[in-house]
Amino acid sequence: MPTATVSLIARSSSHFSRITRIYAAELEVPYALEPVFDIASTTSGVFGDNPLLRVPSLRTPEGTWFGSLGVCRELARRSSRALRLVWPENLLDVLGSNAQEVVTDAMNTGVIITTSRMQKVPDDNPALTKPFARLRGALGWLEGNLEAALATQPTADLSFLEVSAFCFLTHLTFRGLGTLDDHPQLRAFCARFADRASARATPYHFDQPPVT
Numbered sequence: 001m002p003t004a005t006v007s008l009i010a011r012s013s014s015h016f017s018r019i020t021r022i023y024a025a026e027l028e029v030p031y032a033l034e035p036v037f038d039i040a041s042t043t044s045g046v047f048g049d050n051p052l053l054r055v056p057s058l059r060t061p062e063g064t065w066f067g068s069l070g071v072c073r074e075l076a077r078r079s080s081r082a083l084r085l086v087w088p089e090n091l092l093d094v095l096g097s098n099a100q101e102v103v104t105d106a107m108n109t110g111v112i113i114t115t116s117r118m119q120k121v122p123d124d125n126p127a128l129t130k131p132f133a134r135l136r137g138a139l140g141w142l143e144g145n146l147e148a149a150l151a152t153q154p155t156a157d158l159s160f161l162e163v164s165a166f167c168f169l170t171h172l173t174f175r176g177l178g179t180l181d182d183h184p185q186l187r188a189f190c191a192r193f194a195d196r197a198s199a200r201a202t203p204y205h206f207d208q209p210p211v212t
């Protein structure tokens, strides 16, 4: 069993973190998970010195990589597996490019709503009207376009679009931010991706601090 030389500063309940955990599993890069228990902290040290005070970050001997995309790229460089990977900049078709934009923005919108809820802002607060409408719009658009967008991608073993879409859609129901009841295409996509060992190994849950 190879030992981990990198640490993932992340949360098991976070959709951006799950993207990186799925990449690490697919790329077979071992890592030590350093859960961030206090997501509301304003101390950057809690987030691996990420000044944005967000997860995930990847601490390596060379430095710490901030954010899911940068972390996944570094995991790919550290992997000895020759996987064919599709990154956002490889999505040259309008559908693929827009799908990545919709997924990433919707994930950020999920963070806004979740953060507001943590501050006891009710869902019917006018400040959340547009974020919820944006989520509904994203779901409707993805229902009609995600499969076609994925089909425009170059042949690959793994794409950032499919991983981030899976993490976004499954997080939506985990966090009670929305439902896929009226989105059969998206349910089918999630069921398909959920079959991967990397998805099965990274279910959402809330990290529990050690009892002292």
Ligand SMILES: N[C@@H](CCC(=O)N[C@@H](CS)C(=O)NCC(=O)O)C(=O)O
Binding pocket: 014, 015, 016, 017, 039, 053, 054, 055, 056, 066, 067, 068, 069, 108, 111, 115
């Ligand atoms: N651009 C970043 C976004 C990371 C992000 O928003 N992470 C969320 C958790 S899913 C977070 O740290 N939320 C806490 C906060 O925004 O204060 C990425 O791609 O990793």
